Amino acid sequence: MLSFELTKEQLEMQEMAHNFAKNEIRPVETELDKLANVEEVFKNEAFWKVMRKAYELGFHRMSIPEEMGGLGLDPIVMYLVLEELAWGGAGLASNILVAPVAAMFTAMFAGGNEEFVEKYVRPFCEDKEAKHIGAWPITEPEHGSDCGFTADPEIHLKTSAKLDGDEYVINGAKSAFVSNGGIADLLLLMACVDPSQGTLGTGVFLVPGDLPGVSRGKPLDKLGLRLLNQAEIFFDNVRIPSEYMLWPPGEGYQMLLETIVTFGNTSVGVLGLGVARAAYEEALSYAKERIQGGKPIIEHQAIALRLFDAYMSIEAARALLWKAAWYNTTHMPGDLRLAAAARVFATDMAMRVTVEMVQVLGGYGISKEYSLEKFLRDAKPLQIMDGTTDMMSLIASTRL
Template identity: 40%
Template sequence: MSYLELSLDLAEDHAALRDSVRRFAIEQVRPTSLLLDKMTPEEVIAPGSPYWTLMKKMYELGYHTVLIPDAYGGLGLDPIANHIFWEEMAYGSVGLAVSLGCAAFGPFICAMMAEDELTEAYITPFVECRDASVMSCWGITEPNHGSDNLMPGGPQFFNPKITQQVKAAKKGDQFVLSGQKSAWISNGTIASNSMLFCNLDPSMGLAGGGICLVDLTQAGVSRGKPLDKLGQRDLPQGEVYFDEAVVPAGHFICDQESYTMITDMVVALANAHMGAFFTGVARSAYDLALQYSTERVQGGKRLCEHPTIQRRLFDMFSKIEASRYLSRAAMVYNMSTTPPNTKYSIASKVFCTQAAFEVASDALQIFGGYGLTKEYPIEKIFRDARAGLIEDGANDSLALHAASDIVREALES
């Protein structure tokens, strides 16, 4: 269903984008996601699967380039259009939206600070790709490092006893990579390259890291089996192993001198997008429940005529509207400001994922027993929403990280 746009300044092209992506999400993304949800992880990424059919359609439409500036041949959407796009895409499926976003994230970060060498190696091939054969993954999570890698500036970040498990050793004009990324790497089983977070200087702890773009098709790179999981089963995830794989020195986006600052920027951007994604998830659950409540009869009248259901629907509606305007404001600010104010992106991520989970739970309750069955998509949306409380940093950990900034600023003022 459509929603009332409370911004009276929304441009006509923004509204047109919203409507076109919504149609695509309903007609193409959601049906594909429901098919993929029933498959094994191996079947999802197999050649010819519905995953690849949909990805190719999105690449043909140029959707993979929404984050890439038009100077590099991308669609170059402004921050408001960017939020609209991802909310609508995740309305169809958050797993497929995350996969598309991760496919673009490496080239996107490159485009923000690219040298000619990186443009030729990664940005141009990605923009020109139409068959989904060129895609990135965000190589940050490791077996022993998850949310702690997403909290730059925290006390654990400067402890020399805590370092990234993937190490980069300088040899001439290139680096040699060794170590493992965990099973939670989105697109890890299928990506052609990775925006890789690795350690350059163990004496500095996590702060001694660097970020590079690395070719995953080379010798010395291997993959684990695709992860079998509760929610977002249409998002391929899996381990990536490095055994003396190489990356040219010129393919590093940053070294240890700027790693903390750049990681903070990446977290701000990633968490802002999570807010947009899960606003779409909440809307999808709400719309299904609202429609069902007008059709299902109990106690001699439609569910929507029962006061308890009406109140539940109102609470769901309120959470979605609050999510949209918090997440949109955080995205617009942090995509337009350097350095970003990361606590607002974290607030967006934590609030919107929690709201999506609560809305999906309430929606399932409105469906009653049918909500537990595969007959309706609400049980899938509920599982997908639950993953968001952990994805891109566990909510509890992120909240404490942002709280430390809030307290520090108060003490310094």
């Protein structure tokens, strides 16, 4: 029989993540989100204290196999944790979510290269000070939605990797949207190796962020997710040995990108789930306290219906996300349609629910005295992250 019952271990992980989210993430997100100068966020000791604590608890290495020093958790547990972290604050949750990307791909695709595992994967897993952080630079100022999934042979990434002897020489710039772009020490870089193949000419490189010629832009000043570090990354004649190309250009690139997008999208949906639940819980508790017309506003039908709709939408999103997570790990290489359905549903739901929960609080909903306006601002970027909801829907619709 199908069961949604969580095991004792799953419940323990969920509780640990919730306590961390409540006691560490939420207060720091609330305080630092208000800083007008976003650069100050990433210089602030409170930001790094939470990151270090997240690493101490092992949240950065959940997806890495146990034999390489990770926790090797199944995706349902990871998503239980991620929902709680995003409930606390989706900016910090996003930093933690993206942190393992380079180490995880090295673990998966270094082809048994023990030297890479010892040099990049184990130190990442053993890190308790948030010194090792990954980023996935793919989008560029001129290539966002069309940096993958396009058959047009004229379109390819501008960041180039050209073979020179037994080294690649990398030149170009990645967009200001790269998550962890300003703080990452290890990059999983997508660069064009063979422009004649269009986007299929892309190779995937492991690039240590301190190599000569790698530089960063300022943190992106943005609407929401203000604690997610996002910054441009520039490559100026960066030289890297040829074995640092983890995945070569060719037909297989499409399959790789599809796999990344399938897993990435489900995670983005879970971030939306956490934000929506945070907004719902705060609005529910307010509606039970706030008296208007001689009774708590939850007894006014318009408010009660809004709250029930939020409850129903959150439950539906979670069920779909869990199904996508279960299917996509038990049926490799997964189903992009299901991942896109879960992500689009959950992030659109988060946008709608956060707007409606602001309405429940009336004027206090837009006041910085409460968190509702922050939840609304945090929900919006989730409809754009890792491919816009429109693009994901369009790509998935071609697979119907």
